[in-house]
Amino acid sequence: QSVLTQPPSASGTPGQRVTVSCSGGSTNIATNSVDWYQQLPGTAPKVLMYNNNQRPSGVPDRFSGSKSGTSASLAISGLQSEDEATYHCATWDDRLNGWVFGGGTKVTVL
Amino acid sequence: EVQLVQSGGEVKKSGESLRISCKGSGYSFLNHWIGWVRQMPGKGLEWMGIIFPGDSDTRYSPSFQGQVTISADKSISTAYLQWTSLKASDTAIYYCARGGGNLDPFDVWGQGTMVTVSS
Numbered sequence: 101q102s103v104l105t106q107p108p109s110a111s112g113t114p115g116q117r118v119t120v121s122c123s124g125g126s127t128n129i130a131t132n133s134v135d136w137y138q139q140l141p142g143t144a145p146k147v148l149m150y151n152n153n154q155r156p157s158g159v160p161d162r163f164s165g166s167k168s169g170t171s172a173s174l175a176i177s178g179l180q181s182e183d184e185a186t187y188h189c190a191t192w193d194d195r196l197n198g199w200v201f202g203g204g205t206k207v208t209v210l
Numbered sequence: 211e212v213q214l215v216q217s218g219g220e221v222k223k224s225g226e227s228l229r230i231s232c233k234g235s236g237y238s239f240l241n242h243w244i245g246w247v248r249q250m251p252g253k254g255l256e257w258m259g260i261i262f263p264g265d266s267d268t269r270y271s272p273s274f275q276g277q278v279t280i281s282a283d284k285s286i287s288t289a290y291l292q293w294t295s296l297k298a299s300d301t302a303i304y305y306c307a308r309g310g311g312n313l314d315p316f317d318v319w320g321q322g323t324m325v326t327v328s329s
Contacts, residue, residue, distance in 0.1 A: 102254055135315040137255070144305055144322050145247075145255065150315040188255050192313050198271045199245070199257035199310060 103128060104189055106202035112179045113210045120205045122172045122189030128200055132192040134172040136165055139186045139204070148187070149174060176207070184209045212236040214244075214306050214320035221326045222296050229292040230323045232306030239287035240264040243311030246280060246291050249322075250302045260310040261289060298329045 105123040112118040122134065133152045137145035147156055149165040152172065162177045172191075176183055189202040217231040232244065245260040259270040263282040270280070279292040289306055304323050307316035 132313060137316070144319040145307075145316075146319065147315050147317050150317075156317070190255070190257075190315075196272065198259075198269070201255040201257065203254040 102203040103193060103196070103200035104191065104202035106187075106189060106205045108203065109206045109208065111208040111210055112176075114179055114181065116179050118176045118179055118207060120174045120176075120187050120189075120207065122174070122202050124170050124172075124191065124200075126170065127195040128170075128191045128193040129167065129172055130170045131194060134165070134167050134189055134191045136174045137188045137190065139188065141185070145188060179207075179209055181209050183207060212308070212318050214308060214318055216304075216306060216320040216323045219324040219326070221328070224296060224298055224327055224329045226296050226327075227292070227294050228296055228325065229290050230304060230325065232289045232291075232320050234287045234289070234308070237308075240284050242308050243314070244282065244289040245307050245310035245316055246278075246289075247305045247307060247316070248274075248302045249305065255305075257310075258291070258304075262311060263287075263289065296325075296327045298327050300325060301327050 136149035138148040139145040152167040153165040164175045186204045186206045188204045193200045215233050243260045246258040248256045258274045259280045261268045261280045263284045282289040306320040308318040309316040
C-alpha cells in the first residue's frame with residue numbers, strides 16, 4: 101500500500117489532454133514539493149517534473165504539474181504515442197522521514 | 211555526460227549474500243547524494259535509502275532499515291547496496307539514482323539491476 105495514491109491507469113487518444121492525480125496527506129504533499137517520474141516500458145524512471153511544476157531541460161512543455169493542499173496533478177496536453185508510460189509521483193514525508201512514492205499510473209494512448 | 215552505471219543482473223538462492231554496485235561518472239561523485247529504489251515485479255517504486263559519498267552519511271527507509279546496507283567508496287565513485295541473507299521476496303529491480311538529499315529530486319538514474327532470488 102503506497103503512502104501516495106494514484107489511479108492505476110489513464111488513457112486518451114492522440115491530441116487529447118490527460119491528467120494524473122496524486123493524493124497524499126498533511127505530512128507529505130501538504131508540506132513538501134512533489135516530483136514526477138516517467139518510466140517508459142522496460143526502462144529506468146526519468147525525472148519529468150520537480151518542485152511541483154518545474155520541467156527539466158528537454159522535457160516538452162506539453163507536460164505540466166500543479167499542487168493544491170494534499171494533492172498534486174500531472175497534465176499531458178496534446179497526448180502523443182511516445183507518452184505511453186507509467187508515471188510516478190514522489191515527495192518527502194516528514195513523519196516517515198523519507199521519500200514516498202505513489203503506486204504509479206499507466207497512461208495508454210488509444 | 212553524467213551517468214550512473216549499475217552492475218549486471220544476479221541470480222541467487224535464499225540465504226546467500228549479495229552486493230550490487232552503482233558507478234557514477236561525469237560529475238563530482240563526492241558532492242551528490244545517491245539513493246536506492248526498489249521496484250518489485252509489476253509494482254511501483256519504493257525508496258530504500260540514501261548516502262552522501264563525501265562523508266558516508268546514510269539514511270534508511272524504516273521499511274529497509276536492518277534489511278540492507280548502503281555504502282560508498284568515494285575513491286572509485288561507486289555506491290553499493292548489500293544483503294547478508296537474501297529472501298525470495300527480495301526479487302526485484304534495484305535502481306540507484308542521484309539526488310534525494312535536501313529534498314532534491316532524483317535527477318539521474320542508473321539502468322537498474324535485476325536481482326532474482328530462488329527459494
